[in-house]
Amino acid sequence: MARHSPLQLHSRSRIVMMRVGLAAVVVIFAYLVFEFGRIQANYNIVEAGVERQAYEDQIAGLENVIAELNQEVALLETHRDIDRAAYKDVELSLSALQDKIQEQTDAISFYRGIVSPTDGSAGLRVQDMRLSRGQSERAYNVRLVLVQSLKHDKKVTGDVSLTVAGEEEGTEASYSFSQLVPEESATSWPFSFRYFQGFDKEIVLPDGFTPEEITIEVRSKTRSIDSIEASYAWTTSPG
Numbered sequence: 001m002a003r004h005s006p007l008q009l010h011s012r013s014r015i016v017m018m019r020v021g022l023a024a025v026v027v028i029f030a031y032l033v034f035e036f037g038r039i040q041a042n043y044n045i046v047e048a049g050v051e052r053q054a055y056e057d058q059i060a061g062l063e064n065v066i067a068e069l070n071q072e073v074a075l076l077e078t079h080r081d082i083d084r085a086a087y088k089d090v091e092l093s094l095s096a097l098q099d100k101i102q103e104q105t106d107a108i109s110f111y112r113g114i115v116s117p118t119d120g121s122a123g124l125r126v127q128d129m130r131l132s133r134g135q136s137e138r139a140y141n142v143r144l145v146l147v148q149s150l151k152h153d154k155k156v157t158g159d160v161s162l163t164v165a166g167e168e169e170g171t172e173a174s175y176s177f178s179q180l181v182p183e184e185s186a187t188s189w190p191f192s193f194r195y196f197q198g199f200d201k202e203i204v205l206p207d208g209f210t211p212e213e214i215t216i217e218v219r220s221k222t223r224s225i226d227s228i229e230a231s232y233a234w235t236t237s238p239g
Contacts, residue, residue, distance in 0.1 A: 122150035124218050124228050127196065131214070131236045138205045139182075140236070146218060147196040148225070156225045160189040160199070161217040166234070168209045180204060191218075 128145040148156050162177035178187035180203035191197050205211060211234040219227045 123148065123226055124156060124220055125149055126216055126218065126228070126230050129214075129216060129230070129232055131234065132238065133236055134202055134204075136204070138207065140203055140205065142199075142201045142203060142214075144199045144201070144216065145196060146191060146193070146199075148194065154222065154225075155192060155194045156220055156222045157192040158190070158218065158220040158222065158227070160191060161219060162189070162201075162203075163215045163217075164203070164205070164211050164234070165213045165215070166209055166211040168206070173209060175206065175209070177201075177203070 125147055126144065127147040128143065130143040132141045132143070133139070134141050142162070144160065146160075160177075162180075163174055164180065165172070165174040167173065177189060181187055182202060182204055185202070189199070189201070191199075213231055214234055215229065215231045217227070217229045
């Protein structure tokens, strides 16, 4: 095994120290060049720190503003929902009020037809006749209101005759009230009143029969009060 003399060891140590020193000089020189460049570019580490802190403060402030705006949005959405609920209540109240107004208007029209009819004629009249579907497929409800106009010094009595005309198996056909009433129902339709009287009657149409017209005959049994007859196209309205 070769041995190194003390002179060779000293020389090698010196070379290593010189390399380390040279590397340190290079690092220091590079840092000085970097700092010189920042100084030449008017860079100040203190000012940069201040600016950085200012930006961080602005960011924090903006985040606070965003949080506040989010709270306002949530509050506005809550108010919007409340307003919608309030609007719905107002809408329902308005609808109910309109229905009430319509009821009052119909009532005024009804009583005006008794006291002062538009044609100015006295006697019996059909104030209202409506058809609506019943519970079963071929069943219908007949709503009839009779009035005595202008003169009410005597009670009028009599009976109502109803006839439904239409088509059955390609030919014309008609059925009377007694043929259309459900089983165990009265086939007669009497009336007796001084001012007005309302009726709700149920009829059941035969299978295969298509109704087209309904005729109401109000037959008076009271002297000086004439009988009347009125025909209507077969149309149904909501019950």
